[in-house]
Amino acid sequence: GIQVEQSPPDLILQEGANSTLRCNFSDSVNNLQWFHQNPWGQLINLFYIPSGTKQNGRLSATTVATERYSLLYISSSQTTDSGVYFCAVRRNTGANSKLTFGKGITLSVRP
Amino acid sequence: GAGVSQSPSNKVTEKGKDVELRCDPISGHTALYWYRQSLGQGLEFLIYFQGNSAPDKSGLPSDRFSAERTGGSVSTLTIQRTQQEDSAVYLCASSSLGGGSGMGTEAFFGQGTRLTVV
Numbered sequence: 508g509i510q511v512e513q514s515p516p517d518l519i520l521q522e523g524a525n526s527t528l529r530c531n532f533s534d535s536v537n538n539l540q541w542f543h544q545n546p547w548g549q550l551i552n553l554f555y556i557p558s559g560t561k562q563n564g565r566l567s568a569t570t571v572a573t574e575r576y577s578l579l580y581i582s583s584s585q586t587t588d589s590g591v592y593f594c595a596v597r598r599n600t601g602a603n604s605k606l607t608f609g610k611g612i613t614l615s616v617r618p
Numbered sequence: 619g620a621g622v623s624q625s626p627s628n629k630v631t632e633k634g635k636d637v638e639l640r641c642d643p644i645s646g647h648t649a650l651y652w653y654r655q656s657l658g659q660g661l662e663f664l665i666y667f668q669g670n671s672a673p674d675k676s677g678l679p680s681d682r683f684s685a686e687r688t689g690g691s692v693s694t695l696t697i698q699r700t701q702q703e704d705s706a707v708y709l710c711a712s713s714s715l716g717g718g719s720g721m722g723t724e725a726f727f728g729q730g731t732r733l734t735v736v
Contacts, residue, residue, distance in 0.1 A: 538723065538724075538725075540724060540725065542727075548707055548730055549727075549729055549730075550709065550727040552724065552726060593660070595661075604649065604668070604674065605651065605663045605666045606651065606663070608660050608661040609660065610660045611660055
């Protein structure tokens with residue numbers, strides 16, 4: 508099946524710093540999503556971004572589908588950004604529609 | 619409904635008992651997914667429904683696990699003869715389309731059911 512690798516596995520930032528989270532995948536995809544799992548375990552949708560660039564406030568994401576990677580940018584980080592960030596993809600085939608998740612990036616933002 | 623709803627939020631059961639977990643997807647969403655997340659781990663795929671059929675059930679860990687979906691809406695995940703290793707958060711997601719056409723659409727998750735087997 509498709510492989511999804513996220514890096515770095517852990518990240519510690521000082522409040523106000525910027526960061527880039529990376530997601531590499533091993534096959535062509537028709538769906539890529541970034542999620543933030545908050546301390547209560549809820550998965551919050553950040554971006555649905557199978558290709559191109561999107562921005563939402565301090566967060567933005569870029570997916571280069573031809574090169575099989577996506578980047579999530581966090582600017583001016585806040586303590587509330589702490590948690591686990593997951594990338595999930597769906598292969599570009601009709602036969603298999605499950606979302607495959609990476610192992611996540613644990614972000615800690617310190618005041 | 620407005621979002622994906624799962625019940626119960628928490629379930630504590632004795633080893634060997636059967637449990638049923640419920641997922642109510644977003645209205646109109648034809649695709650429904652079950653995942654499992656053990657403590658500190660990533661998300662493990664269990665089963666995918668398109669309508670009432672399950673074209674991919676490859677992630678069900680054993681024959682103690684089964685799932686059904688009726689009316690193209692509510693789904694129930696049943697775990698028979700629960701074991702301590704079944705303790706995890708069980709997450710359900712839905713999306714408006716999945717597979718077949720090859721189109722991908724955004725999936726939304728419920729808040730999960732935390733299962734503890736004692």
